[in-house]
Amino acid sequence: MWKCIAYDSFDSKYETLKYTRPKECIDYPLANEVHCQKVYKVKITQDLRKYTAPARGSKTWKMIFKCRTAVERVNAYLKKFFQPNNVRYHTGKRAKVHFDMVTLVYNASIAN
Structure with a gap:
């Protein structure tokens, strides 16, 4: 799941990190499955050590x-x-x- 998404932005209103599927992952075998969505949002309050604002790698x-x-x-x-x-x-x-x-x-x- 995490291999086919990349960090996009942080929404301060809802305190969520936004991840999107890069264009390179269109040919990914499981790209059309449920777990590989186009946009994936995670609340930072879910796990403050794991999901930080700004996101790791940015x-x-x-x-x-x-x-x-x-x-x-x-x-x-x-x-x-x-x-x-x-x-x-x-x-x-x-x-x-x-x-x-x-x-x-x-x-x-x-x-x-």
């Missing part, structure tokens, strides 16, 4: 994912070298000061 999703992976690389670096999980104090103010100092040192180190 240009917008790829752009957002690039930004997210860049941030995750920084988080991984901070966890590896500054070890925020090994902070000995657990009060909010001191832990925040520690985190602020870590980010200040990190930003100063990449500025040079």
